[in-house]
Structure formats: C-alpha cells, structure tokens
Amino acid sequence: MTALAFAAQTLRIAIPYLLAAVGxxxxxxxxxxxxxxxxxxxxxxxxxAVASFYGGSAWIGLAGAAVGxxALALLYAATAxxxxxxxxxxxxxxxxxxxxxxxFFLRLAFHSSANSPRVPGFGAERSGxxxxxxxxxxxxxxxIASVPIVAWLLYxxxxxxxxxxxxxxxxxxTSVGIRVPRVRYRAAALSGVLASFGxxxxxxxxxxxxxxxxxxxxxxxxxxxxxxxxxxxxAALACVFFAAxxxxxxxxxxxxxxxxxxxxxxxxxxxxxxxxxxxxRAVPPAALGRPVE
Amino acid sequence: xxxxxxxxAIFPAVVALLxxxxxxxxxxxxxxxxPGTVYRLLIEGTWGNAYGLGQVLYxxxxxxxxxxxxxxxxxxGLFNIGAESQLAAGGFVAALVGLxxxxxxxxxxxxxxxxxxxxxxxxAVGVLPGVLKAKFGAHEVITTIMLNFIVLALLNYxxxxxxxxxxxxxxxEIHAGALPRLSAMFAPFHGSAxxxxxxxxxxxxxxxxxxxxxxxxxxxxxxxxxxxxAAEYGGVNVGGVWTRALLLSGALAGIGGLNFxxxxxxxxxxxxxxxxxxxxxxxxxxxxxxxxxxxLAALAFATISQGGLAxxxxxxxxxxxxxxxxxxxxxxxxxxxxxxxLRTAR
Numbered sequence: 001m002t003a004l005a006f007a008a009q010t011l012r013i014a015i016p017y018l019l020a021a022v023g024x025x026x027x028x029x030x031x032x033x034x035x036x037x038x039x040x041x042x043x044x045x046x047x048x049a050v051a052s053f054y055g056g057s058a059w060i061g062l063a064g065a066a067v068g069x070x071a072l073a074l075l076y077a078a079t080a081x082x083x084x085x086x087x088x089x090x091x092x093x094x095x096x097x098x099x100x101x102x103x104f105f106l107r108l109a110f111h112s113s114a115n116s117p118r119v120p121g122f123g124a125e126r127s128g129x130x131x132x133x134x135x136x137x138x139x140x141x142x143x144i145a146s147v148p149i150v151a152w153l154l155y156x157x158x159x160x161x162x163x164x165x166x167x168x169x170x171x172x173x174t175s176v177g178i179r180v181p182r183v184r185y186r187a188a189a190l191s192g193v194l195a196s197f198g199x200x201x202x203x204x205x206x207x208x209x210x211x212x213x214x215x216x217x218x219x220x221x222x223x224x225x226x227x228x229x230x231x232x233x234x235a236a237l238a239c240v241f242f243a244a245x246x247x248x249x250x251x252x253x254x255x256x257x258x259x260x261x262x263x264x265x266x267x268x269x270x271x272x273x274x275x276x277x278x279x280x281r282a283v284p285p286a287a288l289g290r291p292v293e
Numbered sequence: 294x295x296x297x298x299x300x301x302a303i304f305p306a307v308v309a310l311l312x313x314x315x316x317x318x319x320x321x322x323x324x325x326x327x328p329g330t331v332y333r334l335l336i337e338g339t340w341g342n343a344y345g346l347g348q349v350l351y352x353x354x355x356x357x358x359x360x361x362x363x364x365x366x367x368x369x370g371l372f373n374i375g376a377e378s379q380l381a382a383g384g385f386v387a388a389l390v391g392l393x394x395x396x397x398x399x400x401x402x403x404x405x406x407x408x409x410x411x412x413x414x415x416x417a418v419g420v421l422p423g424v425l426k427a428k429f430g431a432h433e434v435i436t437t438i439m440l441n442f443i444v445l446a447l448l449n450y451x452x453x454x455x456x457x458x459x460x461x462x463x464x465x466e467i468h469a470g471a472l473p474r475l476s477a478m479f480a481p482f483h484g485s486a487x488x489x490x491x492x493x494x495x496x497x498x499x500x501x502x503x504x505x506x507x508x509x510x511x512x513x514x515x516x517x518x519x520x521x522x523a524a525e526y527g528g529v530n531v532g533g534v535w536t537r538a539l540l541l542s543g544a545l546a547g548i549g550g551l552n553f554x555x556x557x558x559x560x561x562x563x564x565x566x567x568x569x570x571x572x573x574x575x576x577x578x579x580x581x582x583x584x585x586x587x588x589l590a591a592l593a594f595a596t597i598s599q600g601g602l603a604x605x606x607x608x609x610x611x612x613x614x615x616x617x618x619x620x621x622x623x624x625x626x627x628x629x630x631x632x633x634x635l636r637t638a639r
Contacts, residue, residue: 083626093621100614107609261450268439275431
C-alpha cells in the first residue's frame with residue numbers, strides 16, 4: 001500500500017464527514033444543535049438515489065438530495081424556532097423519522113426493504129478506488145472547497161457575522177435589528193444542503209441506496225464539529241484525522257493488530273476528552289439549543 | 294394547579310394522536326390500502342388476542358425501564374440520551390453473572406443478584422456522564438451520545454472476541470435461575486415473550502415515583518432540575534445531584550436489560566437493545582416524566598411497535614417507525630405552545 005493510495009482512501013472516507021461537519025458548524029454557530037446531521041445525510045442519500053434513478057443523471061440526484069436535505073432541515077428549524085420545541089428531542093426524532101421514512105418509501109418505490117436498484121453516479125462505472133476516480137467526482141471538490149468557503153462566510157461576510165451573533169447572544173442581535181429566526185432558518189437550510197451532499201456522495205459513489213447506509217456518520221461529523229471547536233478548518237482537520245484512523249484500521253484488518261471496534265471508538269472518545277477540557281476546553285456557542293422569544 | 298398539570302399532559306398527546314392519524318392515513322393510502330382495514334388489523338394483532346397482548350406487555354416492560362431512566366434524568370434537568378447503551382450494558386453484566394453462577398440456585402437467590410448486576414452495569418455507564426458534567430461541565434447530551442457508540446463497540450468487541458457461541462452473535466445459554474414467562478401462569482400467553490420482569494418494571498415505577506415525590510433526595514433532584522442556581526443557594530449540592538441522578542437513570546435502564554437477557558432469550562446478544570433506549574426518550578416525553586405517564590406511554594409505544602408487525606403483510610412495518618417519530622415531534626412541538634396557552638387562559 002503506497003502513501004498515495006492511503007491518502008486517497010483517507011480522502012474518500014473523509015468526504016461525507018467533511019460535508020456534514022461543515023454543515024454542522026454553520027447550524028451550531030447559529031444556535032441550532034446539529035443532532036439531525038445523521039438524518040439529513042440519510043435523507044440526502046435516499047433522495048439523491050431516487051432522483052438519480054428517475055432523472056438518469058447524478059446531477060439530478062444531487063439536486064434531489066439538496067431538496068431532501070433542505071426539507072428536513074427546515075422541518076427541524078420550524079419546530080425548534082416557530083414552536084420552540086426542545087432541539088435535542090426533535091433532533092433525535094428527525095433521525096428516527098428518516099430511518100423509517102426511507103425504509104417505507106424504499107419498499108413503495110423499489111419493492112425492496114434493503115436497497116435500491118443501481119443508479120447513475122459520477123464518472124465511469126467501476127472506475128476503481130484510485131486517485132483518478134476521486135478527482136473525477138465533483139462532490140470531492142465541493143467538499144474540499146466547502147471548508148474555506150464556509151470559513152469565509154462565517155468570518156468575513158455580514159451573513160456570517162449575523163449567524164455568530166444569533167448563536168452567541170440572540171437578544172443582543174435582536175436589539176440591533178437582526179431577525180434571529182430568519183438567520184437561523186437560513187443557517188439550518190445551508191447545513192441541510194451540505195449534509196445531504198455528504199449522504200448523496202455515499203449513495204452515488206456506491207451507485208445505490210441501502211437502508212441506514214450512513215451508519216452513524218452524521219454523529220462522527222457532530223463529534224468532529226465539537227472536537228474542532230465549532231471552527232470549519234479545525235472541524236475539517238478532525239474529519240481527516242478520524243478518516244485516517246479508519247483507513248489505517250482497514251489496512252490493519254488482515255493483521256488483527258487493533259480490533260476494529262477500538263478504532264470505531266476514537267472519534268467519540270476524543271470528543272468526550274475535548275468536552276472534559278483535558279486538552280483545552282471546548283466551549284459551545286453561548287445560545288446553543290436556546291429558543292428565542 | 295393539579296387541573297392545569299392534567300391539561301398540560303393531555304393536550305399535547307391529543308395533538309400528537311391527530312397528527313399521527315393524518316400521517317398514518319397518508320402513508321397507508323400511498324400504499325394503496327384502506328386505512329380502516331389497516332387500523333383494525335393493528336388493534337386485532339395487539340390487544341385483540343392473548344399472544345399479541347403478551348408481546349405488547351413484553352415490549353412495554355423494556356420501554357418502561359428506559360422511559361423511567363430518561364424521566365429521572367429530565368426531572369434533574371439532564372438529558373440522558375445514553376439509555377440505549379446503558380440497557381445493553383445492564384443486560385451484558387447480568388449475562389456475565391448468569392454464566393458464572395451454578396445452575397442449581399433458586400430464583401429467590403439469583404433474581405436479586407441479577408437485578409444488582411444489571412443495575413451496576415447500566416449505572417456504571419450512566420454515572421460517567423454525571424461525573425463529567427459535575428466535574429468538568431461537559432454537556433451530558435453529547436457525552437451520552439458519544440458513550441453510546443463507545444460502550445456498544447466495547448460490548449460488541451467483548452462478545453465477538455471472548456463470549457460468543459461460534460457462528461452466532463450471542464453468548465452461551467444461561468441456566469442459573471432463568472425467569473419464568475407469563476405463559477407458565479396464564480396459558481393463552483403461549484409463545485409470547487412476556488415474563489416476570491414485568492413485575493420488576495411495575496415495582497420500579499412505584500419506587501421511582503416514591504423516590505421522586507416522597508423523599509428528600511428526590512426533592513433535591515427535582516429542585517436541581519427546575520432551578521439549579523436556586524437549589525444550590527438552598528443548600529443542595531447540584532453536582533452531586535447530577536451524578537446521582539444519572540447513576541440512578543443508568544441503573545434503571547440497565548435493569549431493563551433483564552427483560553431480554555433473562556426473561557426472553559436467556560443469553561446476551563449483540564444489539565439486542567435495538568432502539569428501545571432511544572424510544573425511552575419518546576416514552577418519557579409523552580409520559581411527561583411522571584412514572585404513571587411513563588407506564589401508559591410505554592404501553593402505547595409498545596402497541597404501535599407490535600402493531601407494525603401485525604400489519605406488515607399489508608403495509609410495510611416501517612410505517613410505525615415513521616409514526617413514532619411523528620408523535621415525538623408533534624408532542625415536542627406542541628408542549629411549549631400548550632403551556633403558554635394555559636398560562637394566558639388563567
């Protein structure tokens with residue numbers, strides 16, 4: 001296994017994490033807990049696969065994924081903002097909702113309880129796992145570009161300033177004329193699009209949707225958001241680190257050096273360590289999870 | 294006051310029921326079926342016969358434990374999302390004890406041991422986020438979610454590497470003091486998994502209610518949940534309350550593991566919790582964190598869940614997963630509104 005192949009495999013694993021984590025950063029910075037990332041990803045994967053199947057093109061699939069992600073994110077935002085529901089409860093429920101809904105419509109649309117038929121993806125069929133197939137996948141470039149773009153958006157634009165303001169001190173933001181709900185809706189929609197692309201990447205890369213195919217990746221992305229202390233660049237670094245650990249574990253699988261279960265634990269254990277303040281304290285946005293009057 | 298509390302408990306449930314009925318109808322119609330027929334099948338397959346009822350009771354038993362676990366946490370102002378792994382850990386530790394115990398022991402000796410073992414397993418997983426919160430201020434929502442993944446991976450490793458029967462995902466069978474099924478006492482339940490752990494669940498609900506509303510520790514716990522600063526000022530050690538609340542919460546979820554491990558299969562199996570921990574959140578919310586409400590909500594969610602299997606031939610059973618999620622969202626979304634409405638109406 002060459003270093004290049006290892007890097008390619010790491011990148012391949014990191015792409016969905018990157019997209020979801022960057023979306024999670026925007027959502028949490030605006031004060032909306034990003035517990036629904038897993039659901040947005042799974043919803044994006046399903047809508048992406050269905051749209052790609054019926055539209056006959058991966059680009060249509062991508063559009064379908066975005067629609068699904070935005071719809072879910074706005075449902076979450078509406079219950080949290082308009083109805084002031086508890087964000088933790090609704091976030092968990094969104095994930096359950098998507099698991100059930102995708103399985104239900106999988107049976108309705110494709111008469112299968114496990115997976116969809118083959119759908120068009122990006123690039124040639126069976127282009128292999130090499131660097132070239134990665135470079136030919138536009139979602140890879142979207143994911144890589146999303147990190148600096150979101151950082152620029154958050155730190156260098158009026159919109160980003162508002163997002164951070166409503167996440168830290170919504171009352172102060174209101175007092176200077178910022179419409180807090182509107183900013184949070186937009187942040188939620190953006191996070192929905194990005195996370196759904198992460199899910200669409202999985203479905204289009206494997207040329208099919210399978211039930212619960214995101215398998216907890218949304219929670220790893222959430223772990224990266226927290227471990228990266230709510231900053232797009234640091235969250236991206238965390239994603240790459242988690243992906244490298246997974247990639248290493250796949251390499252070591254033959255030798256049985258480290259049981260896979262222990263590698264699975266790494267992102268979660270590091271997040272707890274970060275929250276406990278062992279290596280510098282992870283302090284969330286002040287108004288995270290708080291509804292506004 | 295009492296009247297308002299009742300209104301506050303009932304309105305969101307009614308809203309949730311209406312929303313669930315609308316969504317359910319839409320799903321059934323999208324599958325080209327008649328909603329009336331499907332609902333009739335659902336009732337017949339659950340409360341309509343002894344086997345179905347037995348299965349509902351079995352599922353409600355686990356949900357009562359996880360619901361109580363989440364409710365105790367919420368009364369202390371803490372969100373325990375970790376009931377899933379605490380349930381698994383409780384079942385795992387109980388299974389370990391069961392595999393070690395000699396098989397001749399009477400149930401009177403083994404049952405307390407099993408309850409203690411399961412409580413210790415769940416409590417150990419539960420207390421960790423409590424300590425992290427009290428000592429470092431680490432948010433319990435995130436730490437319990439992360440611990441779910443860590444603990445389940447650890448249990449999977451231990452089972453896969455050391456305990457499983459080759460070719461399966463479960464441990465060897467436990468022979469020491471297996472708990473009798475309800476069908477042993479009441480024949481029509483034959484075939485259903487309902488077992489005497491349901492009695493422990495009933496006792497746990499009563500004891501939890503007594504603890505929360507009739508003891509000083511329970512009062513401290515609720516005070517810390519309602520207004521931590523005021524409780525601290527009143528002499529309550531809030532950090533200690535948090536730690537004890539999550540210890541108790543984890544222990545309750547852990548005892549729930551007995552239902553599957555000792556009451557039903559007589560072995561520990563990977564992923565036996567299968568979402569019952571997460572559903573505990575829904576049970577606690579719909580049951581308004583009151584032990585009696587939790588029991589009723591557990592019965593309701595168990596009915597929906599068993600009902601899904603009853604209608605599976607006509608409509609995919611995933612319909613009920615969707616309905617469960619819809620109920621949670623509808624209740625969560627209507628509670629603040631109902632509370633405000635009642636406040637202005639007074």
